[in-house]
Structure formats: C-alpha cells, structure tokens
Amino acid sequence: MDGRDAGFEEVQGRILADLPDLSSELRKAARFLVDHPDEVALVSMRVLASRSEVTPTTFVRLARRLGFGDWAALRKPFEDRLRSGNAPFAAKADALVKRGAEAIFAESLRTISANLTAAEAVNGGDEIAKACAILERAQRIRVAGFRSCRAPAHALVYLCRMFRRDITLLGGDGGALEAELAALGKREAIVAIGFSPYSRELGPVVEAARRHGVPIVAIADSMAAPVARHAEVTLRFSTDSPSFFPSVAAAMAIVEALAATMLARSGPAAAERVRETELELQAFGAYLAE
Amino acid sequence: MDGRDAGFEEVQGRILADLPDLSSELRKAARFLVDHPDEVALVSMRVLASRSEVTPTTFVRLARRLGFGDWAALRKPFEDRLRSGNAPFAAKADALVKRGAEAIFAESLRTISANLTAAEAVNGGDEIAKACAILERAQRIRVAGFRSCRAPAHALVYLCRMFRRDITLLGGDGGALEAELAALGKREAIVAIGFSPYSRELGPVVEAARRHGVPIVAIADSMAAPVARHAEVTLRFSTDSPSFFPSVAAAMAIVEALAATMLARSGPAAAERVRETELELQAFGAYLAE
DNA sequence: CGCTCTATGCTACGATTGTTGCGCTTTATC
DNA sequence: GATAAAGCGCAACAATCGTAGCATAGAGCG
Numbered sequence: 149m150d151g152r153d154a155g156f157e158e159v160q161g162r163i164l165a166d167l168p169d170l171s172s173e174l175r176k177a178a179r180f181l182v183d184h185p186d187e188v189a190l191v192s193m194r195v196l197a198s199r200s201e202v203t204p205t206t207f208v209r210l211a212r213r214l215g216f217g218d219w220a221a222l223r224k225p226f227e228d229r230l231r232s233g234n235a236p237f238a239a240k241a242d243a244l245v246k247r248g249a250e251a252i253f254a255e256s257l258r259t260i261s262a263n264l265t266a267a268e269a270v271n272g273g274d275e276i277a278k279a280c281a282i283l284e285r286a287q288r289i290r291v292a293g294f295r296s297c298r299a300p301a302h303a304l305v306y307l308c309r310m311f312r313r314d315i316t317l318l319g320g321d322g323g324a325l326e327a328e329l330a331a332l333g334k335r336e337a338i339v340a341i342g343f344s345p346y347s348r349e350l351g352p353v354v355e356a357a358r359r360h361g362v363p364i365v366a367i368a369d370s371m372a373a374p375v376a377r378h379a380e381v382t383l384r385f386s387t388d389s390p391s392f393f394p395s396v397a398a399a400m401a402i403v404e405a406l407a408a409t410m411l412a413r414s415g416p417a418a419a420e421r422v423r424e425t426e427l428e429l430q431a432f433g434a435y436l437a438e
Numbered sequence: 439m440d441g442r443d444a445g446f447e448e449v450q451g452r453i454l455a456d457l458p459d460l461s462s463e464l465r466k467a468a469r470f471l472v473d474h475p476d477e478v479a480l481v482s483m484r485v486l487a488s489r490s491e492v493t494p495t496t497f498v499r500l501a502r503r504l505g506f507g508d509w510a511a512l513r514k515p516f517e518d519r520l521r522s523g524n525a526p527f528a529a530k531a532d533a534l535v536k537r538g539a540e541a542i543f544a545e546s547l548r549t550i551s552a553n554l555t556a557a558e559a560v561n562g563g564d565e566i567a568k569a570c571a572i573l574e575r576a577q578r579i580r581v582a583g584f585r586s587c588r589a590p591a592h593a594l595v596y597l598c599r600m601f602r603r604d605i606t607l608l609g610g611d612g613g614a615l616e617a618e619l620a621a622l623g624k625r626e627a628i629v630a631i632g633f634s635p636y637s638r639e640l641g642p643v644v645e646a647a648r649r650h651g652v653p654i655v656a657i658a659d660s661m662a663a664p665v666a667r668h669a670e671v672t673l674r675f676s677t678d679s680p681s682f683f684p685s686v687a688a689a690m691a692i693v694e695a696l697a698a699t700m701l702a703r704s705g706p707a708a709a710e711r712v713r714e715t716e717l718e719l720q721a722f723g724a725y726l727a728e
Numbered sequence: 729c730g731c732t733c734t735a736t737g738c739t740a741c742g743a744t745t746g747t748t749g750c751g752c753t754t755t756a757t758c
Numbered sequence: 759g760a761t762a763a764a765g766c767g768c769a770a771c772a773a774t775c776g777t778a779g780c781a782t783a784g785a786g787c788g
Contacts, residue, residue, distance in 0.1 A: 164667055171735060182661045186521045190479060193776065203737060208777060219776065230520045231476045249702040253566045256695035257558040261551050268547040273540045280540075295724070296596055299589040299690065306586055307683055345725035374726060391698030392712055393597055397691040400589065405546035408681030412542045422682055434585070435635035436664060461765060483746060493767055498747060509746065729788105736783080744775065754765075 156185070156229040159222070162214060174213060177206045181226075189226040193219060255390045263386045263398035270384050271402070278381045279365045280410050286337030286363075289315040290328070293340070294347035300367070300399040301341050307407035310425050311418040319349060329356035336362050340379070341399060343369035343387050354378050367402055446475070446519040449512070452504060464503060467496045471516075479516040483509060545680045553676040553688040560674050561692070568671045569655045570700050576627030576653075579605040580618070582643045583631035590657070590689040591631050597697035600715050601708040609639060619646035626652050630669070631689060633659035633677050644668045657692055 163178050170178055180200035181188055187196060197204040211222040283289055289308065293301025301317060308315045318338075319325040329352055338357050342350050354375055357364050366379035369387050376382040385402050387394035411418055429435065453468050460468055470490035471478055477486065487494040501512040573579055579598065583591025591607060598605045608628075609615040619642060628647050632640050644665055647654050656669035659677050666672040675692050677684035701708055719725070 160661065164662060167662055167667070173736065179660065179662045190517050190520065192774080194774080204776075205737075205778095209736090227480050230480065250563045250566045250570075250699060252702045253561070253563075253695045253699045254558050256698050257554050257691055260691045260694070261554040261558075264547050264551040264554065268544050268551075271543070273543070276540050276543045296593065298596070299593040302592065303586065303589040303686065306588070310683070345720075348724055348726055351726055389694070389698065391694075391701060392709065393600070393694060393698060393701075395691070395694050396593065397687055397694055400690045401547055401550045401685070401687040404550070404679070404681075404683060404685050404687055405543045408546050408679070408683060409540060409543045411681060411683075413540075419682065430635075434638055436638055436641055463766065482744080484744080494746075495748090495767070499766090732785100732787080734783105734785080736781105738781080739779090741778080742776100745773075746771100747773100748769100748771070750768090750770105752765105752767085754763100756763075757761085758759105 156225040159214075159225045160185075166214065170210075170213070173202055173206050174210050176200055177202045177210045181210075185226055185229060188223060189230050252390055256395070259388050259390055260395050260397045263388055263395060264401055267385045267398050267402055275381050275383055276406070276409055279383060279406065280413050282337055282363050282365055282380055283339070283410060284413070285335075287314060287335040288333060289337050289339060290318050290332070291315065291339045291341070292318040292350065292353045293342065294319065294349045296394070296396050297341040297343070297347070297399065300396055300403045301339075303400060304339060304341075304403045304407060307404065308410070311411055311414065311421045318353065325349060326352065329353065332356055332360040332362055334360065334362070336360075337365065338362055339365045339367065340375045341367040341403075342373060342375050343385075343394060343396075343399075344373065346374055350375050367399055367406075446515040449504075449515045450475075456504065460500075460503070463492055463496050464500050466490055467492045467500045471500075475516055475519065478513060479520050542680055546685070549678050549680055550685050550687045553678055553685060554691055557673075557675045557688050557692055565671050565673055566696070566699055569673060569696065570703050572627050572653050572655055572670055573629070573700060574703070575625075577604060577625040578623060579627050579629060580608050580622070581605065581629045581631070582608040582640065584609065584637035584639045586684070586686050587631040587633070587637070587689065590686055590693045591629075593690060594629060594631075594693045594697060597694065598700070600712045601701055601704065602711075608643065615639060616642065619643065622646055622650040622652055624650065624652070626650075627655065628652055629655045629657065630665045631657040631693075632663060632665050633675075633684060633686075633689075634663065636664055640665050657689055 160182055163182055167175060167178055177200055180196065180202075184199075187199070193204050193207050196207060208219050211217075211219045214222060216222040289312075291301045291305050293299075293304075305315055305317045316328075318328055338353065340350060340353055351374075354364060356362075358378060364375070364379040366373065366376045366382040367385065368376045368379075368382055369385060370376065371382055371384070373382075383402055383406070385398040387396065387398070389395040411422065450472055453472055457465060457468055467490055470486065470492075474489075477489070483494050483497050486497060498509050501507075501509045504512060506512040579602075581591045581595050583589075583594075595605055595607045606618075608618055628643065630640060630643055641664070644654060646652075648668060654665070654669040656663065656666040656672040657675065658666045658669075658672055659675060660666065661672055661674070663672075673692055673696070675688040677686065677688070679685040701712065
C-alpha cells in the first residue's frame with residue numbers, strides 16, 4: 149500500500165502515535181524499533197526478534213499494522229537514515245566541528261567520560277574491597293553530601309535502601325545535622341562525599357566521626373581533601389568539566405558502582421531482598437503501567 | 439577467522455594500500471567498497487556485485503585476499519561504522535562473564551562510560567539548542583524527577599539556581615505535587631526526567647503540562663517513554679549497567695552538560711551572576727577554609 | 729456456559745543469502 | 759608454441775532469510 153518512501157522522522161512519529169493502541173508483543177517490537185534504529189537497518193529480522201524477545205512473525209505483523217505492505221517497506225526508512233547525507237555519522241562530525249554554544253554539550257560529555265576512565269584507573273580493587281568491608285560491618289550507615297554532592301549522596305542512600313534498611317542521609321531537614329551527629333552510634337559508619345571547595349558542613353561530620361570512633365569512607369576529589377585525611381578509605385573521582393561547574397557525574401558513577409559491588413558481595417540473599425523491594429514498589433503502584 | 443575486530447579506518451587503509459596490487463576485478467570491487475561504504479553495510483553481496491559490475495564471488499575472494507576469513511568479517515567494520523553507540527549487547531555479554539565481586543566496580547564504570555558516548559552520539563546539536571531555547575523562553579522552570587531520578591533532578595535545579603532564580607523542584611514536600619501542578623503558569627516550562635519503569639508521579643505531571651499548554655523537555659531512556667511522547671524535545675540517555683540497578687549517571691552528565699550549555703548561551707551577564715552567587719556563598723562561610 | 733474474535737507461537741515453504749568446486753580464459757614462463 | 763599458473767564466471771550447495779498458514783490460548787460478549 150503506502151508504497152512510496154516515507155521519511156524516518158515520519159515513520160517514527162507514526163510508530164509513537166500508534167504505540168498506546170498496540171498489543172503487548174507488537175508494542176515490544178515497536179519500542180525496539182525506536183530505541184535501536186541502527187540495528188533495524190543492519191541486522192536480520194530474526195536477530196532483532198531475539199534481541200527484543202519477540203517472535204520474528206511479530207515484526208511482519210507490525211509492518212502490516214503500521215500500514216506497510218512489507219517488512220522491507222518498514223525497514224527502508226531505517227536504511228535510508230544511515231545512508232550518507234543525514235547519517236548520525238554526519239551529525240557526529242558536525243558536533244566535533246560545531247563551535248557554537250551547543251558544542252559545550254558534547255564537550256562536557258566527553259570530559260565526563262574521561263573522568264570515568266580516570267576513576268576506574270585510580271580506584272584499585274583494594275580500596276573497593278576495604279570500603280565494602282567497612283560498610284558491611286557497620287550496623288548503620290550515614291551518608292553525608294552537601295550542595296552539589298547532595299545528588300550522589302541521595303542516590304547512594306536510595307540504592308542501598310533496596311537491600312538494607314539501616315542507611316540514612318545526614319542533614320535531611322533544616323538544622324537537624326548536629327542532633328543527628330550527637331546520636332552517632334559506636335558501630336556505625338559514615339560515607340562522606342565532597343570536592344574542593346569543601347562544604348562547611350563536612351567539618352562537624354568528620355569531627356563527630358573522630359570523637360565517636362566511627363570509620364569514614366570518603367568519596368573525594370583528592371587524597372588531600374579534609375574529609376579524606378581522616379578517612380579509612382578514599383575513593384577518588386575527578387570533577388573536570390569544560391564549563392564553570394565542576395561535574396559530580398563521576399561521583400555519581402562511583403556511588404552506583406559501589407552499591408552494585410556491595411550487592412554482589414552480599415550474596416543471593418541480598419539480591420532476593422532487592423527483588424522483593426522492587427515487587428513491593430510495583431504492587432504499591434509506584435510505576436506507570438506500560 | 440581473522441579474529442579481532444578491526445576499525446573501519448584501519449580496514450580502509452589496508453584496502454587502499456593493497457589497491458594497486460589487485461587484479462582488475464578485485465580492484466573494481468575494492469574501489470566500490472571505499473566509494474560506497476554505506477551500501478556495503480546495508481545491502482547484500484549480490485546487489486553490491488551487480489552495482490559494481492562484478493560477480494558475487496569476487497567479493498568473497500576480496501575478503502580472503504585482504505586477510506579476512508569471511509565476507510562477514512570484512513563487512514563488519516562497515517556495519518559498526520554506522521552504529522551510533524547503543525551497545526545493549528556488549529553490556530549484556532559483559533554481565534554473563536562476571537568475575538569476582540570487586541570486578542563489578544570497574545565494569546560498572548566502563549559501562550557507564552559507554553552510556554556517555556552513546557548519549558553524545560544520540561543527542562545531536564539540534565535537540566540541545568531546541569531544549570535551551572524552550573527553557574530560556576520560560577518564565578519559570580519546573581523540574582520533575584522521582585525515585586532514582588530525583589538525584590539528577592535535584593542537580594539540575596541546584597546548577598540552574600546559580601544563574602536564574604526561577605527554577606524549582608516538583609514534589610518537594612510530601613503530597614504537595616498536585617497543588618504545585620494546579621498552579622502551573624502559562625509561560626512556564628517543565629523538565630521531566632525518567633526511565634523505564636516510569637514513576638507513577640510522572641503521569642500527573644505530563645497531564646498538567648498538556649492542560650496548561652506548557653512545553654516539556656524530556657530527559658528519558660527512550661523516545662517511546664510516556665514522558666517523551668508529549669515532549670517538545672527529548673534528550674536521551676542509556677541506563678545500561680552490569681548490575682541489578684539501572685544507572686542514572688548518564689542522566690546526571692546530561693543534566694550537567696545542559697546547564698553548562700544554557701549558561702554558555704546566556705552570555706557574559708549570566709556568567710557574572712554565577713560568579714556573584716559563588717562569592718556570596720563563600721562570604722557566607724559555606725566552604726571550609728583550605 | 730459456549731461462542732467469537734483477536735493475539736500469539738510454531739512450523740513449513742519458497743526465495744535469497746554467502747560460499748564452493750569446476751571449467752574456461754588469459755597471462756606468464758621456458 | 760607448449761605448459762603451468764592465475765583470474766574469473768557459472769552453477770549448485772547448505773544455510774538463512776522473510777513470509778504464510780495453522781493451532782492454540784485467552785479475552786469479551788451473549
């Protein structure tokens with residue numbers, strides 16, 4: 149039918165428009181099309197099917213459902229998209245050359261990526277293992293992170309809550325910080341996240357830790373960071389960025405990797421707890437139905 | 439099989455180097471490869487053959503002659519050249535080969551780094567400019583991000599506060615979300631961050647946006663995300679991770695890059711505002727003296 | 729309950745894929 | 759000028775491709 153060649157944007161728009169009305173299998177297939185447009189043009193239907201966990205037939209039916217006579221017809225705009233001209237290849241080259249204000253976007257991402265590889269290089273397996281050991285031994289974990297470091301601190305608490313209840317974010321509500329620190333228990337541990345210039349609130353935190361003899365796991369930009377000097381272990385990250393703002397994305401990555409490592413070390417029981425938590429969230433209606 | 443995967447540039451170089459020594463038919467085929475690299479990846483050998491006026495067999499012989507075991511092996515770098523960056527396959531394969539518990543740390547960082555390059559590839563210059571334009575035009579910006587996406591949402595608000603006052607985080611205090619949405623102004627804009635499975639709270643947000651005719655800038659893992667379907671622009675990020683937890687580090691990086699781009703576009707006046715804010719923080723005693 | 733209709737998976741079919749072996753033609757060598 | 763070697767096309771191969779047909783499962787309705 150629809151015969152003539154449709155532009156990729158047009159086809160993608162049609163798919164997105166029809167998406168809610170599709171059946172579950174057709175929707176899975178359609179989602180895969182918009183999520184992996186490159187693969188659609190490059191590999192066979194059967195490969196697409198196995199990757200998207202759908203039967204090959206579904207793609208034929210999807211093509212028909214969208215008004216194409218053929219799978220080849222639906223696939224064609226995906227191929228044309230890759231042909232020289234408006235290819236993402238050209239876009240990539242553009243991004244490299246583009247000198248406008250938008251260039252800083254790509255530059256930022258590239259710099260942050262470099263920060264990540266640096267983090268991988270500088271944080272050997274020993275530090276990770278040591279940090280995990282400290283945190284596993286602790287009865288309760290307190291996480292400190294202020295200003296821009298509040299985001300990774302929040303993320304660490306959120307992730308670890310998935311498999312242990314006894315982890316809290318320090319300085320949650322206004323002015324409660326000192327009270328929380330006074331209540332520090334002996335068998336607890338502190339994770340302190342920060343980079344230069346260091347937030348003032350970190351001062352009381354490390355001081356309280358020393359007074360109560362509580363170990364500190366630092367996540368900082370330097371071994372010379374005030375928070376790192378009194379820490380048992382320090383995981384380092386770099387905040388390099390082409391812009392005025394230092395980047396905490398690398399700290400974010402470290403936090404995620406740390407949580408993943410702790411989970412992996414905790415064995416299948418903890419993993420099961422995560423699954424349960426997830427199921428409970430689902431039953432709670434925390435997520436939108438797909 | 440020639441084993442390792444060769445980069446496209448490398449293969450092209452090898453072809454050009456061998457070109458003079460090839461026989462007439464092989465040379466015709468080889469020339470076609472370097473002249474039409476897109477087609478090599480997109481169509482079958484027989485089509486290639488008829489277009490370059492050569493027999494299909496010649497391509498097989500050419501592959502062998504160049505040191506590849508297969509036509510598929512020679513063709514592979516041509517395919518990879520067209521792939522943007524999405525590597526859901528590599529990540530899954532990595533997960534299968536998981537080694538010690540600590541190895542997952544380095545693996546996480548590497549996967550997240552791949553997510554970043556994918557984000558750079560998939561977010562062309564147009565989307566960034568469009569997103570910035572929308573946000574600059576808005577009188578006020580509301581940022582929505584829930585659960586694990588709260589961290590990047592928080593970061594975006596924090597960063598933008600440095601150079602404009604009129605940006606707020608949605609759903610701050612318990613249950614206030616609906617009230618905030620009811621008060622949505624006409625000339626505002628919404629930034630919505632989310633990935634699958636999508637938080638339930640995003641539903642009311644996009645609905646309110648549509649009702650008030652407020653534009654949405656989505657930061658999501660798919661064009662098919664419910665929040666992306668009603669968005670003016672969508673910046674995409676990937677949440678691939680070797681562990682159970684999806685990663686929001688790439689979203690974090692996008693948020694930082696977006697803030698940096700907005701600042702760069704706003705000219706020196708905004709940059710001056712940032713400097714002032716920073717100075718005020720310092721005078722306030724927000725930072726520890728080094 | 730029984731019936732219909734849609735959604736989905738399975739199997740098989742013809743077409744097309746990349747590859748091979750054979751034979752013809754051309755080129756180089758003595 | 760004979761002979762070996764290499765380049766090349768043709769036809770046939772198994773494998774894989776996209777597709778059609780049928781069977782089953784489940785939802786919706788009377």
